[in-house]
Amino acid sequence: MARKQQQKNILKYEVTGLAMLTASALALGRLGLVGQIFAVASIYLAGSWYFLIPILVGYAALYMMIRRTRFPWDSRHVGLLIILLCFLAFMEMDFYGKTYESIPLYKAQFNALSDLRQYIFQPTGSAPPRAGGGFLGYGVFAILHALFNTPGTSEVGPRLVITAGCLIGIALALQTSLVNLVKRGTGWTEGLMGSLWQSVRSHVNVLFRSDRDTDDQVEQIPPGKSRRKKPELIVDGEVYEDDDAVQGSKAVRPQAKFEAPVIHDFTHRAGPLREETTDAAGTATAEPPLEQMGNQLVMRFPDAPLKKPTTPPQREHAPEGDYEVGTIVHDENFRLPPISLFTLPPNSGKNFSQRGAQANAQKLESTLQSFGVQARVLEISRGPTVTRYELQPAAGVKVSRIVGLTDDIALALAARDIRMEAPVPGKSVIGIEVPNEEVAIVSLREVLASPEFQKTNAHLALALGRDISGAPIVGDLQKMPHLLVAGATGAGKSVCINGIVASIMMRHKPHEVKLMMIDPKMVELSVYNGIPHLLAPVVTDSRKAAFALKKVVQEMENRYQLMAERGARDIGRYNQLLRDEGLEPLPFIVVIVDELADLMMVAPGDVEDAICRIAQMARAAGIHLIVATQRPSVDVITGLIKANIPSRIAFAVSSMHDSRTILDGPGAEKLLGRGDMLYMPVGASKAVRVQGAFVSEGEIERLVKFVKEQQHAVYTVDLNHGGEEETTEDSAGADLDALFADAVDLVVDLGQASASMLQRRFRIGYSRASRIVDQMEQSGIVGPFEGSKPREVMISKEQWLQAKSSFVRTQE
Numbered sequence: 001m002a003r004k005q006q007q008k009n010i011l012k013y014e015v016t017g018l019a020m021l022t023a024s025a026l027a028l029g030r031l032g033l034v035g036q037i038f039a040v041a042s043i044y045l046a047g048s049w050y051f052l053i054p055i056l057v058g059y060a061a062l063y064m065m066i067r068r069t070r071f072p073w074d075s076r077h078v079g080l081l082i083i084l085l086c087f088l089a090f091m092e093m094d095f096y097g098k099t100y101e102s103i104p105l106y107k108a109q110f111n112a113l114s115d116l117r118q119y120i121f122q123p124t125g126s127a128p129p130r131a132g133g134g135f136l137g138y139g140v141f142a143i144l145h146a147l148f149n150t151p152g153t154s155e156v157g158p159r160l161v162i163t164a165g166c167l168i169g170i171a172l173a174l175q176t177s178l179v180n181l182v183k184r185g186t187g188w189t190e191g192l193m194g195s196l197w198q199s200v201r202s203h204v205n206v207l208f209r210s211d212r213d214t215d216d217q218v219e220q221i222p223p224g225k226s227r228r229k230k231p232e233l234i235v236d237g238e239v240y241e242d243d244d245a246v247q248g249s250k251a252v253r254p255q256a257k258f259e260a261p262v263i264h265d266f267t268h269r270a271g272p273l274r275e276e277t278t279d280a281a282g283t284a285t286a287e288p289p290l291e292q293m294g295n296q297l298v299m300r301f302p303d304a305p306l307k308k309p310t311t312p313p314q315r316e317h318a319p320e321g322d323y324e325v326g327t328i329v330h331d332e333n334f335r336l337p338p339i340s341l342f343t344l345p346p347n348s349g350k351n352f353s354q355r356g357a358q359a360n361a362q363k364l365e366s367t368l369q370s371f372g373v374q375a376r377v378l379e380i381s382r383g384p385t386v387t388r389y390e391l392q393p394a395a396g397v398k399v400s401r402i403v404g405l406t407d408d409i410a411l412a413l414a415a416r417d418i419r420m421e422a423p424v425p426g427k428s429v430i431g432i433e434v435p436n437e438e439v440a441i442v443s444l445r446e447v448l449a450s451p452e453f454q455k456t457n458a459h460l461a462l463a464l465g466r467d468i469s470g471a472p473i474v475g476d477l478q479k480m481p482h483l484l485v486a487g488a489t490g491a492g493k494s495v496c497i498n499g500i501v502a503s504i505m506m507r508h509k510p511h512e513v514k515l516m517m518i519d520p521k522m523v524e525l526s527v528y529n530g531i532p533h534l535l536a537p538v539v540t541d542s543r544k545a546a547f548a549l550k551k552v553v554q555e556m557e558n559r560y561q562l563m564a565e566r567g568a569r570d571i572g573r574y575n576q577l578l579r580d581e582g583l584e585p586l587p588f589i590v591v592i593v594d595e596l597a598d599l600m601m602v603a604p605g606d607v608e609d610a611i612c613r614i615a616q617m618a619r620a621a622g623i624h625l626i627v628a629t630q631r632p633s634v635d636v637i638t639g640l641i642k643a644n645i646p647s648r649i650a651f652a653v654s655s656m657h658d659s660r661t662i663l664d665g666p667g668a669e670k671l672l673g674r675g676d677m678l679y680m681p682v683g684a685s686k687a688v689r690v691q692g693a694f695v696s697e698g699e700i701e702r703l704v705k706f707v708k709e710q711q712h713a714v715y716t717v718d719l720n721h722g723g724e725e726e727t728t729e730d731s732a733g734a735d736l737d738a739l740f741a742d743a744v745d746l747v748v749d750l751g752q753a754s755a756s757m758l759q760r761r762f763r764i765g766y767s768r769a770s771r772i773v774d775q776m777e778q779s780g781i782v783g784p785f786e787g788s789k790p791r792e793v794m795i796s797k798e799q800w801l802q803a804k805s806s807f808v809r810t811q812e
């Protein structure tokens with residue numbers, strides 16, 4: 001049916017077209033009576049320019065026959081019509097000024113056209129009479145004359161309007177900007193003629209393009225542009241014609257078919273964040289003093305007043321060694337730090353040459369071509385550190401051939417080190433990452449301020465940096481649930497860890513997230529000593545570190561027991577139950593180890609054991625591990641540790657072997673250092689290249705000062721006695737809890753012990769209750785942790801009554 005209809009249409013257009021063509025020919029040749037009638041009609045319509053009418057009718061007829069469609073009144077054709085009308089009006093005005101003096105206009109026009117008709121049909125040999133623009137020209141002119149003329153001004157008003165109309169007609173017909181038209185040529189004439197020629201060509205193109213093309217496609221080809229375009233720069237959807245793009249690539253043997261790739265620039269995405277800042281001098285080094293920082297972007301509870309410390313003062317920067325142990329303080333008025341503590345983003349990354357990128361793309365294609373590999377660069381993405389050229393191999397080209405040419409490509413581009421990603425996840429292209437001449441700093445502040453971080457649902461959101469497209473990368477430690485950070489010295493690990501800690505401190509009050517920091521290098525994490533988030537002072541003694549990890553394991557086991565008692569499967573559910581009962585929920589615990597290698601040297605077995613136990617079980621208990629090392633060798637990152645820490649961040653390393661140890665694949669040896677990283681969260685099939693967020697020591701110090709001024713650290717994990725040797729078992733005499741004796745009375749009566757039971761009975765916090773249970777275990781009163789079962793009571797009531805006095809005396 002449809003086919004039949006189509007046939008009918010084709011026939012209709014051809015018959016109509018042929019009829020119109022014949023009429024045009026008859027009119028032009030003034031052949032016979034019919035031809036003469038058409039010619040006379042044309043004369044009355046267009047005056048001296050009567051021949052234009054059959055020409056235009058002929059054009060329309062050809063259009064219909066060839067395109068097999070109705071003649072469309074699109075903007076180009078409307079433009080042509082406007083030009084025709086303006087032209088005829090102008091001719092009419094010219095004629096009118098000289099000929100019609102006192103007789104009515106239409107009569108003069110009629111007489112003139114009659115003269116013309118006579119001359120054409122019976123040529124007398126004299127010069128043709130002037131007949132103006134016919135009734136079309138006369139109609140337009142009469143309207144303009146009535147509307148825009150002031151007597152005695154020689155039709156200045158109508159002339160102005162006709163000129164404007166002509167320009168509009170030209171712009172529409174050529175589908176181009178008049179300003180560009182003038183700019184493109186060296187002068188008006190050249191520009192105009194060039195465009196006219198292109199326009200004619202494109203009209204011819206439109207007429208004779210393949211029949212299979214639809215009418216819509218015809219509309220999409222702008223006149224003035226041939227199908228093979230000259231290179232354009234397309235930056236995130238905006239098209240710039242760039243003549244220099246061609247010049248810039250002159251050094252390269254031009255390829256016959258170079259088509260300009262689309263360029264994406266990360267600053268387009270990062271731009272608004274940078275502009276939001278007003279301080280032009282806001283560089284990583286010039287940090288504004290705290291008081292001067294206006295424009296605060298407080299993340300939560302913005303109006304809460306800043307309170308003086310409420311908890312008993314502790315030794316600030318408490319060094320390792322003895323310290324008092326308390327319970328977790330919940331300070332309702334604690335205010336989260338404002339983002340203005342962080343330095344404004346530096347104005348880097350502006351120095352990008354799109355021409356250079358274009359030229360590189362062309363070099364890439366021609367280099368591959370010289371090795372007999374056909375491939376095209378489709379897109380270019382400029383990231384903060386590297387620019388990725390997305391290469392599409394021609395059919396039949398093996399990916400391995402291109403990967404094998406890595407060094408040759410690096411040589412051709414004079415690049416330090418290039419990394420290939422074959423394929424780019426989610427695309428059928430090979431990514432070739434070439435270092436930028438200038439590395440743009442991604443500031444922690446811009447990532448913290450990004451909607452991705454501010455609006456994330458992640459429980460423990462980490463601001464990590466920006467990827468190649470400029471998108472902020474925000475991780476969720478709860479999902480990770482543990483993170484391994486590795487890279488050679490100076491590659492950016494410490495900056496990354498500082499960013500992670502800062503991310504946590506920006507979103508969580510001290511009673512919500514607790515930190516345990518282990519820093520045997522004694523340099524990086526000491527700055528955090530004294531912050532209220534800490535469970536214990538930063539551990540710098542390697543021997544104590546294993547003990548600290550054991551304490552975390554103990555805590556984890558306690559939590560499992562607590563959860564089991566209430567039938568909760570994880571900390572989320574358990575905390576909900578606690579909240580329902582009006583009790584304080586358990587905080588998340590994040591354990592940060594900065595330099596695993598140092599710990600593994602001292603007590604490899606214990607440390608590996610503890611890390612693996614935490615890694616395997618701690619997720620449900622709300623305990624997360626972040627382990628960093630600069631020695632990614634198999635004796636440090638053992639198979640067991642690796643298997644249990646699924647999320648990884650790799651900074652630059654010196655060998656592919658190291659890269660494999662961290663990421664199970666190559667790539668990190670190609671990184672450039674200074675925060676350039678490969679981020680592989682759990683479940684990701686491939687690592688993402690990210691420029692890590694930069695945070696300076698000064699910023700961290702301001703953050704630490706801000707939280708310390710509000711609340712002092714109250715350490716809840718006792719590392720005072722342990723580490724050097726194994727835990728001293730006779731610590732019963734140490735500072736037993738004031739409730740110790742009462743608690744033992746209770747557990748002996750009940751025949752079983754658990755922290756949650758003590759918590760409920762004595763209405764004390766969880767950590768105090770579990771500390772009492774620990775003390776009972778150390779005193780031999782209760783048995784060890786047994787998973788979900790309550791602990792067994794090891795002594796009888798009589799034994800306890802006998803011993804009780806000595807415990808109470810010790811206490812006094």
Ligand SMILES: Nc1ncnc2c1ncn2[C@@H]1O[C@H](COP(=O)(O)OP(=O)(O)OP(=O)(O)O)[C@@H](O)[C@H]1O
Nearest residue numbers: 488489490491492493494495630674675692693694
């Ligand atoms: N994200 C980043 N952006 C810009 N520069 C960075 C970034 N991270 C690190 N750097 C630069 O690299 C230097 C070294 O970084 P960092 O101290 O974090 O290295 P590291 O891997 O911790 O080294 P080490 O193992 O010796 O402690 C920094 O002083 C800084 O100048």
